[in-house]
Amino acid sequence: MPIVDVHTHIYPPTYVDLLRSRKTAPYIRTFPDAPDSPRLIILPGEDDPSTPSTSRGRPIGPEYFDMAQKIAFMDQHKIDTSVISLANPWLDFLSAEEAGEVARRINGDVEKICAAYPGRLYAFGTLPLSADMETIVGEVKRLGGMKYMRGVIIGTSGLGKGLDDEALDPVYAALEESGQLIFLHPHYGLPASVYGPRASEYGHVLPLALGFPLETTIAVARMLLSGVWDRFKKLNVLLAHSGGTLPFLAGRIESCIQHDGYLKKLGKTKNRRHVWDILKTNIYLDAVIYSEVGLKAAVDASGADRLLFAGTDHPFFPPLEEAKEWHSVSTNYSAISKAFEGDGDLARGVLGGNAVRILRLGE
Template sequence: MCAARLLVDVHTHVYLPRYATMLRSRAAVPRIIPWTGGEERLLILDHEPSGGRPVGSQYWDREEKLKFMDRHGIDVSVVSTANPWLDFLSPTQAQEMATELNADLEEYCSTGPAIPDSTTKRLYGFGLLPLVPTVSVDALLENVKQIAAAPHLKGLIMGTRGLGKGLDDEALDPVWAAIEAAGLVIFLHPHYGVENSAFGEKENGHVLPLALGFPFETTIATTRLILSGVFDRFPDLRLLLAHSGGALPALSSRLASCIDHDPLVAARLKHDARYYVGKLYLDAVSYGPEEMGFTSEVLSRAARYKDITPSKMIANRSEGSKRMLFGTDHPFFPPLNSVEKWKSVVENLEAIEDVQGWSDADKEGVRGANAVSLFSL
């Protein structure tokens, strides 16, 4: 199949069997617990509504992942361990588990099928780092080296807490340098959201934490990275944001204005904040053509803000689309009826098709060609 016609899912998760077994053994959140009728429930946050999320083989069985892909016409998936990763483990446990899970994920991908009449595999992966407080930088660098040496691991997934102080902690600079030098892609994904008190006392299930808490967490973490100068020190670092970058595209000009008016940070950065936003990659998990179109327009104007005096370059949605990539968030948000197709697939594909200002080539790019290029598939 022509690479330009591939449908590639860059936001799709797996709880590998080793990881699921560990979660079953735990007495505290995160954990997997038995439920009525032989079902299991996954608890990844405190105070989970409805006793957690129903989980089954679709969370860890490769054949179930492939069946999902076949049903929805997805050619390639770049899979990642879902949150909370290794945040709850000791440094020693986290490093051991990261090394084992990276090896498991490489096997999961490498022993899976290829696209017919092609050497391209149907499964690739994002590895893990043992990003927990007090872990040594040497341990992190060992896992970066492990991931870079694995042919089917194209990057790594990362939460927002870093070594406990956040991703703007200067202690991570050697890690950023190693990731940049290896050409790996970082997939930044939220887990903690915002304080539950912000959502009030009315019972609204998962809606507020997932719809707002997760994207705001991503927005804040990425903004802190920008303010810390990470993208000046490591200009070739490739960062892919979950959930279309949260609120960052919509707030990027406000961010730039606040920086300009704050002497503490005004002279810290080499470029306007909007330049850095346009250097990011975003998944196209936003469910609406208007949101996708707006986001691509924001991404497209990076060059305008490279110099101190902004140019009058007109924003071009087509240019911005080159940094957006299709995703499904599988196996979360399953349909209510077993015969239904997943809304996360159908709605995002329909949204891509309906974006005003994207050519057919742009849409093919978002559906798969951009991922083929970014991950050298």
């Protein structure tokens, strides 16, 4: 059974050029005190002038755009197939006028990259969400006809008002109709104020470990509350980082809905799909959670047949010391082997079999 990585990013050369041409985040820049060390600055707040220049963002090298390095990384970690996706913040920051054309170019580039490594690479495409609806839906349809595309990666901002915005319905309808999956990935985190005045002393830990997963959890709860899955019963969503904290909080979300007098008055507590049903019907979870405890919660919430190994998040989280193996990858491998000890079939499904079936890899 092959090993498939469904959560692995790239910035294709067109996107790198775009980031290099910009002067505000997201962008790639060097600083006078380290002119040979370009840095990738993408997350909100990462460009704060109070942070020393060489701690802003992260170093960026060819691991972000050179496919030979991606393939070498896959070989080194025994990954047969990767479903690559553009990394955050995708095209969210582009103007309405430029988004459609850039999306077409980047999706075309990614399709060509996959074609150069048959069987080893598939992809999730990128949507021009700041463009007009006709352009966005047109790109969904175009992606549906591409050989290596298996869905789209999106963040939580939607058209600017989040994923519970009914104006997104034509996009959901087009994705559902063409059987394309949404890979939902965080970027914006939580407002910086929640991290407190000492946030800059703590590196990226609070936004990445907590801001990212909570952002995903809130986005999915809003989709649920707005009835996205009542309107689009076959819309499938793969949630990054094992669903943020959704498996752990699903019961609390259900209970709060059932006890909400305002929703009851509006008739919204009845005749709705429950979070547990959606978790087992529409939601897939990756396995980027780095512990057996989180994995077990994901399995209990969605089922082992809906868990997809995504162990890498490459090229993010590289080893900080000179190490051949990426610790971020081996931690996930070992969490999977511990969580499924004694059940080789389930482990093989999570490592690759589920992805092959769900994403129709090899067709």
